[in-house]
Amino acid sequence: MKSTTRRTLAAVLTGVAAAVGAAATPAAAAAAVPVPVPLDGAETALGMELPEVEGELPVPKPGAPEGPRYVEGRLLPERTLPQLPVSSGLPGVDLRQPLPRVLGDEFDHAAVDAPAADLRALAPGLSLDAPLSAPDGDGFGLPAAKLPQAGVLSPVVQSVPTADLGVGPGL
Structure with a gap:
């Protein structure tokens, strides 16, 4: 060549x-992927007005975990297995349903609009401590025996979802 x-x-x-x-x-x-729901073929086949549906699917994004913290008097760090933060969103939907001649001669509609809401979460974590204390100067530098400790860091979920419900003229 x-x-x-x-x-x-x-x-x-x-x-x-x-x-x-x-x-x-x-x-x-x-942050979110739009998902249209095509119902045009069903409208033609059934010969009637069907709802218009659109959705949003969030894309989850993992974050960086907060590292272990060393505490005086413990042999193992405070957060042995750190919590993993994940930010994403709740799925959103926009739905419009025709209501024939309910509010007048034209097609009226009932609508639900629930936009994608932010969602923050922390996975569960684990905190352990060894059955030995830190080396002590009074005991010739040898660690003392103690009860082992184990704790589960609870998961956290935070979100503020909203939705609008309305009725109006036209579709």
């Missing part, structure tokens, strides 16, 4: 790799 052909092929491959990398970045940065 000639050197000019190799250079041309390398330039093309570099351009393709850059285009693929640039195209993948915005999708990975999105």
Whole structure:
């Protein structure tokens, strides 16, 4: 293979790799992925007005765990197995259901709009302590025996979901 052909092929491959990398970045940065629900075919087959449904699915993003903390008087760190933070969202939905001639001659609608809400969570963690105390100067530098300690750090979930319910003219 000639050197000019190799250079041309390398330039093309570099351009393709850059285009693929640039195209993948915005999708990975999105907080939620829209999910349309196509019901047009069912409307045609049934000969009636069906609801319009759109949804959003959140993309979970794991965070960095807070490292173990060393406490004076303990042989093992305070958080032996740290809690893993995860930020994501609750799925969102936008639903519009036609209500024929309920509020007038036109098609009216009932709507539910529940946008995707932020969700923060911490996975459970574990805190352990050894059955020995720290070395003591009074006991010739030897550790004393004590009861082992174990604790479970409880999981945490925080979110504030909202929803709007309404009735109005048109679809």
